[in-house]
Amino acid sequence: MVNRPRYLTTVNLVTVLLFLFPVFAVGVKSWTSTLHVFLFFISMYWLFRYRQQLAYPWSLPAKSFLLVLVLVLLFAWYLIVEYLNGGGVKTHWPWIEFRYLMAVPILIMLGNLPQMHIWLVRGAILGSMYAVGVAFYQTSMLNIPAMGEYHHLFLGPAASMMGLLILYSEPFGWESKPWKILAFLGFICAMVALVLSTARSGLLATTILLMLYPLISGRLSLVKVAVIFSGVLATFIALYFAFNPFKHEVDQTVNSLQAHFKQRSMSKEEYFSQNLNNITVRFEMWRAAWTISQYHPVIGVGRSGYGRLLNELVDKGEIHPQTRGQVQPHNAFLYHLVTRGYPGLILFLFLFIVSFAIFYKYRAKDDRAAILGISFVLFFAVVSLTQSSVFLRGHYLSYFLVCLSVLLADSLRGAQVSKSADDSEKY
Numbered sequence: 001m002v003n004r005p006r007y008l009t010t011v012n013l014v015t016v017l018l019f020l021f022p023v024f025a026v027g028v029k030s031w032t033s034t035l036h037v038f039l040f041f042i043s044m045y046w047l048f049r050y051r052q053q054l055a056y057p058w059s060l061p062a063k064s065f066l067l068v069l070v071l072v073l074l075f076a077w078y079l080i081v082e083y084l085n086g087g088g089v090k091t092h093w094p095w096i097e098f099r100y101l102m103a104v105p106i107l108i109m110l111g112n113l114p115q116m117h118i119w120l121v122r123g124a125i126l127g128s129m130y131a132v133g134v135a136f137y138q139t140s141m142l143n144i145p146a147m148g149e150y151h152h153l154f155l156g157p158a159a160s161m162m163g164l165l166i167l168y169s170e171p172f173g174w175e176s177k178p179w180k181i182l183a184f185l186g187f188i189c190a191m192v193a194l195v196l197s198t199a200r201s202g203l204l205a206t207t208i209l210l211m212l213y214p215l216i217s218g219r220l221s222l223v224k225v226a227v228i229f230s231g232v233l234a235t236f237i238a239l240y241f242a243f244n245p246f247k248h249e250v251d252q253t254v255n256s257l258q259a260h261f262k263q264r265s266m267s268k269e270e271y272f273s274q275n276l277n278n279i280t281v282r283f284e285m286w287r288a289a290w291t292i293s294q295y296h297p298v299i300g301v302g303r304s305g306y307g308r309l310l311n312e313l314v315d316k317g318e319i320h321p322q323t324r325g326q327v328q329p330h331n332a333f334l335y336h337l338v339t340r341g342y343p344g345l346i347l348f349l350f351l352f353i354v355s356f357a358i359f360y361k362y363r364a365k366d367d368r369a370a371i372l373g374i375s376f377v378l379f380f381a382v383v384s385l386t387q388s389s390v391f392l393r394g395h396y397l398s399y400f401l402v403c404l405s406v407l408l409a410d411s412l413r414g415a416q417v418s419k420s421a422d423d424s425e426k427y
Contacts, residue, residue, distance in 0.1 A: 010046050011113055014039065018406060019119040022127035022162055025399055026148035026155045026193075027134040036398035040102040043109035050112070064111075064412055067358065068104050070350045075100040077347060081340045085302030096394045103401040110409035117369045117410045120403065121169045122179065124162035125186035131159040132189040135196035139245075146196040153389050154396055156199025160206040161379055161403075163190025167210075168217060168375045169368060195239055198249040205382035207236075209375055216374050218363070256280065276322045282330050282386070285310070288319045289329035289338040300341040332384035332391050348391075352381050355408060362411050369410035376407055 017035050024031045078097045110116055135146035135155060148155040163186070171183030194202050209216075239246045256279035276284065292301060292309045301309055307327040313319040328335055336348040359373035380390060380400060390396050 010042065014042060014110070014113060015116065015119050017042075018116050018402075019123040021402060022120065022123045022158075022399075023130060025127055025395075026131045026150075026158050029149045030395065031149075032395045032398040032402070036099065036102060036402055039106050039402065043105040046109045047105055064358070064408075067351075067354045067408065068107070070347055070354055071100045071103055074344075074347050074351065077340060077344055081299050081344065082302050084299050085305060096392070096397060099394065099397050099401055103405050106402070107405040107409055110405055111413050113409075115369065115410050115413070117169075117372060117406050120406050121165050121171075121372075124165045124190075125179075125182050128159055128162040128166070128186040128190035128193065131155060131162070132193040132196070135159075135193045139196055145198070146193070150393070150395060151389070153199050153201065153387055154393070154399075156194050156197030156202035157205065157379075157383050157390075158396075158399060159190045159193035159197065160202045161376070163187045163194070164206065164209050164375050164379060165372055165403075166190065167213065168372050170217065195246055198245050200249065200253065201383045201386040204386070205379045208382055209379055212375075212378070216363075216378075217371055252277075253279065272317070272320055276320055281320070281322055281326075284320045284323045285326055285329045286331055286334055288313055288323060289331070289334040291318065293334075293338045293341070296338075296341060298341045298343065300337070300339045300344060303339055306335075306338050328388045328392060330387055332388045335388040335391070352377055355404060358408060359411055367411055369407050373404075373407035373411055376403060 017039055021032065021035050075094075075097050078094060082094070131148070134148050138144050138146050138148075146155055148158075166183050166187045169183075171180050174180050174183070191206075194206060240250055241247070256277040259277050259280065288310045289306065291313060292306065296305075304327075306329065307325070310319065310326060311324055314321050314324045329338065333345065333348065337345040340348075356374065356377045359370045359377065362370040363374060384390060390400055
């Protein structure tokens with residue numbers, strides 16, 4: 001009789017949860033948050049029970065410790081900032097930001113389990129099919145924008161990230177033929193769901209990551225670059241002429257940019273009398289965030305301070321009145337700068353930089369999790385340039401942190417296994 005590891009049940013449970021994690025992410029309320037909580041409690045139990053047998057993170061590079069430190073400091077600095085600014089923690093439990101701490105035991109647990117990103121990708125295949133079904137039902141049957149259970153700014157990027165995970169995992173090299181077919185269909189469904197959502201942040205990030213595919217995947221060649229560029233260009237041209245919502249979004253973006261540069265050349269009085277388009281309003285919100293941050297560089301203004309100080313700038317005639325009532329600048333980097341000061345921005349940047357450094361270091365070992373991680377970090381870095389929702393909404397932050405934990409843990413664990421194999425060959 002074969003002696004099985006005592007944690008086999010835990011492995012199976014975590015595998016099922018990670019497989020289901022992306023499946024209903026966009027269509028079931030609180031799905032990602034609930035599974036994030038389940039994984040957290042499982043990881044706490046697992047770490048307590050097997051604390052004497054841990055291989056990770058104690059034997060892995062310093063970057064893993066640095067990442068854990070960044071996650072802890074992101075939460076701690078938020079508590080300090082909110083306390084000093086007189087909000088947040090004095091009025092309610094910081095449940096959203098606590099997810100940074102929840103990621104730490106999950107990351108350590110996953111680093112000691114078999115490669116889990118495979119099941120995350122397989123879940124993304126079914127999740128992309130579910131996402132396009134939700135998007136099609138809402139646009140065609142209900143005649144409402146494709147937003148899933150939350151908003152198109154989540155449905156679009158979440159679906160496109162599923163598609164990119166499928167693409168960068170190179171499913172055509174898989175042994176299972178049914179999963180190869182499902183992966184192809186899943187990628188198409190993810191891209192269709194993105195287009196139906198008309199989320200510009202997702203469209204921009206996806207376009208960039210598709211263009212970078214030959215470089216990131218290590219399959220760089222002029223032929224592949226030309227084929228992918230031509231394919232993306234042809235797809236967008238076809239969508240522009242065949243799909244009216246997409247055409248409307250592109251035309252509106254181009255016209256808004258033209259109007260923005262024209263309005264910026266006006267005098268201040270004439271500019272303030274104009275009715276701004278949504279892109280120019282966003283630029284004004286960015287300008288307001290930068291202006292406010294210069295007066296509060298160390299601890300920022302707290303989560304609720306931006307909207308109040310923005311209205312004060314409007315009253316003083318420094319910012320266009322059409323921005324009145326906005327509560328966040330629609331840029332995650334500026335959001336952390338204005339609400340948590342330069343230390344908060346630095347910690348936020350370190351979350352991306354350290355994660356990217358870990359993935360980049362191990363990509364040469366043909367570690368598929370590391371390659372997936374590079375695309376994942378770059379995707380959300382681009383998305384964060386035009387929206388703050390990833391780090392403001394609990395379900396969105398859970399989606400980001402759980403996926404990031406899986407890819408980081410598998411990359412670090414794969415690197416450790418590879419290092420152990422190399423060392424054994426010396427003797």
